Amino acid sequence: MSAALDLITRVRGVRGAMLVSADDGLVVEEQLMEGIKGPAVAALASSLAGRLRRAMQAGGLGAGVFWHLQAEQGALLVVPAPGEGGIIVVAVAEPDVNIGLVRLELLRAAEAVG
């Protein structure tokens, strides 16, 4: 699982990556820069992912594949892992990160842990 996170944290501008249990928002694995509070990120990301999933399903858009929260000073990116494990792969990034590259690595990591 740690190797899966390596894929993501190698990308320039990524401040941390985590595997999070989508059901309870607990950290499964993490690689975070100093100052990032893993448990808080995990809880918030899983909560937001859950709400977004319900909104998308209500809209007939199916399960979420990737989502990206853009903020003034950074971004939060999430990909749910396939399978029954209920794991989401989360990255916290700088505002000028290459989103396309992080997305690809998140998808690869999700495939690896799914």
Next chain:
Amino acid sequence: MDDIRALSAQLAQDPGSLIFLRLGEALRRKSQLDAALRVAINGLERHPHLADAHDLYARVLTDKHDYERAFDEWDMAVRIAPNHTGALKGLAFLYFKVGDLAQAEAHLEAARRVEPDDPSLEQAFAMIRGGGEAAPAPSPPPAATAPHPLDETRVFAGLEGANEGLLLIDGAGRVLGGALRDASGANVTDAVAAYLAGVSQEAARTAKLLGLGAWNGLSAEGQHGNVHLGQPAPDALLLVVRDRGMPLGRLAILAQRATILARRWLERQGGGGA
């Protein structure tokens, strides 16, 4: 029709030639828009960096009332060839249609600097300054799209109840405008609106607690469609939904434009949201 046959024959003989530009335009003028669209797309595939190809495609899209894509294509044409007067006039026309007269005039001015003797530009200026009752659209005029005087109800047509994948809600999840339907045609507006209010609150909380500052957009890819959520006002949310054929980056650009229009729309309603 003979012209079209002759041009089609020439293009068949030399598919890589630029004859497609004349053929596409001839088809467009005959209002054979689907055929014109195919010609334009095929031409663009062979000549993706040709501004005239993007211009042709944009004109056909405009005739088909697909203004968002037309804007993108004319925008691309101007990026490739900043002095492309056809694209500048096309953009001016689209800005005029959404009521942004300053941008419309700025693009016409740019076109006039390139072609100071183009009489259609004076007509277009007259239309913008005079309300557009009689003057034609900036040339080349779309075949089926005469310009309308600025009509407030059309400025944000997608939020006037039309099913165009736009939904504007207030902070409590109440619908302000727009509508959403799922693939089966069922109206899912209220359900999505109710969930979205929670998403917005959670997004704001997440960004704040992570020290990321204020959130300014949330993009998501679903199995059957992509969405972008933005905030045109502190207490309002705008959801833009498109099928998966539209990449997230392009969707974000579209959503930014829609957010600006939504902000103006809200201001005209007399408030900044709920």
